[in-house]
Amino acid sequence: MKTRLLRNFVLFLLLIFGGLRAPAQILSASVGINGLTCSQCSRSVEMQWRKLPFVQEVEMNLEHTLGTLIFRSGSKVDLNAVAGAVRDAGFSVRSLEAKIDMEEIQVQDDRSFRIDNGVYVILNDAPLPKGIVSFLFTGKKFSAKKAAYHRSSLPKVRGNQVLYQVIAGS
C-alpha cells in the first residue's frame, strides 16, 4: 500500500513538473477499457502501451478497468496510437480523457487548437480555463458512447494531420 502511495505521488509530481517544463503538451490520459475481465488481460494492455515511445508511466486499475498514462515531457503524443494499442491487445476503448496544459495554446475562433500534427476541435461551448484542462475524446476510436455534442463544420486537415473531436471539461 505504501509503495502504491509513493508511486502515485511520483506520478503526481511527474504530472505537475513535467507539465511545467513543456507547456504545450498532452500530459496524461485516463483510458477506460472494455472487455477486460482478468489481470492477465489488463497486463496485456499495459505491455502494449509500454511499447509506445512517448509513454513514461502506466498505472492500471484492475477493478475499474481503467489505465492512466503519463506521457514523456516534450514528446509527441499520439492518442490514436494509445487507442490502437488497446485494440492490439484485443480490447476496446470505452473512454479516453486527456489532460492538456493550455497555458500557451492558442485556441482559434472556431474553437480548434493544434499540438504537433493533431488538430483538436472543442465541440462544447464551455468557457476554457487556462492551465491544465481535461478533454474527453469522442468518436468510435475513443468512446463506446455516442457524443452528446456535434459540430456541423470541422476544420480541414492536411495529409499528415489528425483531427480529434473533444469535449472540454474543467
Added chain:
Amino acid sequence: MKQAFCILALLCAFPLPAQELFPLSEPASNLPKGALGIRLFSESYKEVNQWRNMTALRMMYGLTPRLSVYLTGIASNHHGKKMPVEFPFHNTPERGAYYPYKFNGAHLYGKYRFISLDRQNSHFRMAAYAEGTYVQTTHHETEPDLEMGDNKGIGAGLITTYLWRKFAVSLTAGAILPAKYEGLSPDPIESLPDVPVRVRYGKALTYSLSFGYLLLPRKYESYDQTNVNLYLELHGKAFQAARVDIFAGLPNEYFLAQARYPSALQKGYYIDVSPGVQFIVKSNLRIDFSATFSSMGISYARLYPVYTIGIQRYFFFHKK
C-alpha cells in the same frame, strides 16, 4: 455424469460467476498483437501396467489483434512403428504394448476473431479456426485427433465465447478431415512378410461447451495476486466408421466389411467431462490441471481418467 452436474450447479450458484483461459478448449479471444506465448502441455492416462503420455510444446504468436497462429510439436509413447498384428481383426486397439517415446510431428492452428462486442465487465466474441497436423503415426482407432497428433489431417470450426464478470462460457463446434494412413501390420506367421494396410479414419464433428469461474481474488488489487480459476468442460466427437484395406496396393488387396470391425473402428460419439483448476501467477504464468472422465459414450483412443497439465507464459517485446 452426476459429479459433473454437481460441479456445474456449484459453479452457477456463485453470485459472481471467470476466466476463459480453458485448460482444454480455445476461447474466441486472441493473443495480443506481437505477443509470443509458449505453452507446454501434457496428457497422461494409465494403460494396463504403464502410463501413456503425450506432451506438446506450443509456440503462439499474435500476428494481428484478431489473428493468432500456433505451432505445436508433439511427442508421445502412444504410437508404435507398425499397426498391431492381424489389424484390424485382433489387438485393436492394442492395449498395454510398449512403444518408445518419440516425436510424432507438428500441429498448426490459426484463429481469427471476427466478432467482438466488448463492455466494461463483459464481452461476446466469435472466432473461426483452421488447423492441420502433419504426423505419420499408427493410430488404431477411427476417432481422429489433430491436436495431440494421432492423425494427419485438417480441421476447422467456430468458437463463441461469452464472458460476464467472473463467469465465462464458450461453445466450440468444428470438423476434422483425417488423411489416410498407409503402413504395415505384422503377419501372425512370423516367416511371412508384413501385411500392407490402408486405413481411412472417420471424418468427425467436434464439439465442446466450457464453463469457467474466477474463484480468487475476490477483488483485484494488483498483478501479484494469484488468480485461481475453476473450470468444467464438456467435450467430445462424433465420428464415422473407419475403412480398412488389407494387402493395400497388392494384387490381392481387399476391403474388409465394416460390420466385422472391432468397436474402436466403428462409428460412434461421446461426451467427456473435464473439471479443472488453474493458477495464474503474477498475471502471466498460467498453470492448469484437469482430469477427463467419460459421461456419455466413450473414446477408444484414450483410457479414463485422462490427466492434463499445462504451463504457459506470454512474452512481450518492447521496441523502445
